[in-house]
Amino acid sequence: MPRYCAASCCKNRGGQSARDQRKLSFYPFPLHDKERLEKWLRNMKRDAWTPSKHQLLCSDHFTPDSLDVRWGIRYLKQTAVPTIFSSPDDQGPRATSEQ
Numbered sequence: 001m002p003r004y005c006a007a008s009c010c011k012n013r014g015g016q017s018a019r020d021q022r023k024l025s026f027y028p029f030p031l032h033d034k035e036r037l038e039k040w041l042r043n044m045k046r047d048a049w050t051p052s053k054h055q056l057l058c059s060d061h062f063t064p065d066s067l068d069v070r071w072g073i074r075y076l077k078q079t080a081v082p083t084i085f086s087s088p089d090d091q092g093p094r095a096t097s098e099q
């Protein structure tokens with residue numbers, strides 16, 4: 001089953017990151033932790049939405065300090081909340097500055 005990111009602005013899928021596929025991980029929503037789940041959804045701007053246990057968010061939305069790295073494997077901290085959600089409007093205008 002292919003993994004994909006539940007963020008509406010994100011097109012990342014398992015093994016296919018737009019940036020660097022080796023850095024991409026997928027994490028399940030904290031369904032058991034209502035308070036944290038609310039923060040996740042608020043940051044995603046999807047308050048009214050309830051993810052299923054099969055839905056995942058990719059590591060692009062977490063700051064590096066949200067992750068613990070042990071033996072090269074990244075673990076999401078128990079307190080981590082995703083904060084990086086670029087809107088589709090952010091893409092495009094600056095594409096020419098990369099040379």
Ligand SMILES: [Zn+2]
Nearest residue numbers: 005010012058
């Ligand atoms: Zn994503």
